[in-house]
Amino acid sequence: MLLRAAWRRAAVAVTVATGPKAAAPTRGLRLRVRDRAPQSAVPADTAAAPEAGPVLRPLYMDVQATTPLDPRVLDAMLPYLVNYYGNPHSRTHAYGWESEAAMERARQQVASLIGADPREIIFTSGATESNNIAIKGVARFYRSRKKHLITTQTEHKCVLDSCRSLEAEGFRVTYLPVQKSGIIDLKELEAAIQPDTSLVSVMTVNNEIGVKQPIAEIGRICSSRKVYFHTDAAQAVGKIPLDVNDMKIDLMSISGHKIYGPKGVGAVYIRRRPRVRVEALQSGGGQERGMRSGTVPTPLVVGLGAACEVAQQEMEYDHKRISKLAERLIQNIMKRLPDVVMNGDPEHHYPGCINLSFAYVEGESLLMALKDVALSSGSACTSASLEPSYVLRAIGTDEDLAHSSIRFGIGRFTTEEEVDYTVEKCIQHVKRLREMSPLWEMVQDGIDLKSIQWTQH
């Protein structure tokens, strides 16, 4: 919140650079980016003309928040935004038929990525709606006999909030704690399942720390105890191999804009064999098998389908590359900076989401210092509050380390140069901030910070 207010003030104060683009409408934040650090390596030409310096955009290292559209996805979507604009539910003319054909083709592409049948895919407006449908829909349908749900403390806000609203309706919810690694304890899960548990919801890959939960084992446990298993796979679909039958998943949430697809679209997978019944949240004309009424946005679902198809083809190549880049980033930072902690289990971890805590440095000030790189500390949906992330608190991170955490996101389009630049800037600014920090000074003098009495009253 403070960060955004300062950003807005700076934007008002800075004049727009004139140049050949003066005629074009101003898009994007036109902020002059001048590196004030005296020992910076910025070449002379950008520092030479202080009034008319080039306006340069920051690097994008926040792929967990959202991803750029893959050009192949945009190419698939455009015909449906320009010429093939029919409503897919119009049954009487060619515009409707071609739109419906595209929608069904997209459904097949999404299903094929997760090993499902196309009839089990319902298009929604995003993973948040999918999570709402899965959790509230299942809970409410079986409410006469089943009143208990299980989830974890590190779930996405929409899952936790859906559970909270169900508690207000009279359901009981168990929020399983996670271990220091970020992974749930399977024995605790087994112990938590009661005769009237209808649903277990555990996310596949965490959006803040990148930890991979043991989905196949959880699926096995749930299937043996006859409890439905839902997983929020928004960060995992298209990045790690998922199969709803091998992993015994009954419901799955998919997000378009996390897999290089468009924003505003997602899907929910709802198993048909054995059938999972879901009470619809959105009433209307009965589209999407009655589970989600409303016109299906053909251009968006075509984009989602194309993104899923591209992801299926590129999964191995991307994973190999992203793992290498992640290794490079972590090794270089940890080799050259002391007192850096990686949050989350290093082994059961998706490489593209790296959450590091830099001791004795305040996270927000580091983010503001790294203004040339688009980063975040914790998730986008909790970034407005000043509280440290609840995910970091759930894995038992100390309060001060939780405040100093930064999340680095590496995606399909991230280059080695971007990683190297980010590493350099990060090291430079952490060192600078630590030099200014009285806590760091005390630590260097050998004082144990935990022994200090901070208050006198």
Next chain:
Amino acid sequence: MAASSRAQVLDLYRAMLRESKRFSAYNYRTYAVRRIRDAFRENKNVKDPVEIQTLMNKAKRDLEIIRRQVHIGQLYSTDKLIIENRDMPRT
């Protein structure tokens, strides 16, 4: 139709790289160049003419996609990234 000759494959490879270098967005440009190089390198030992033809057809379709997307990128181009003025112009 005769199977694609080595010359045709190389022509297509060069055409794709040439077109990809015209992307105005740094991330798209670097990805396209890298992916094309890696894909052609990965498939360089394929011997089956049917498979070669299938790969060539897919590559030709991808070249069309690149052409269209390069053009769109230029219509909506924006400022360069912070690291672009320090690298070689076409990374």
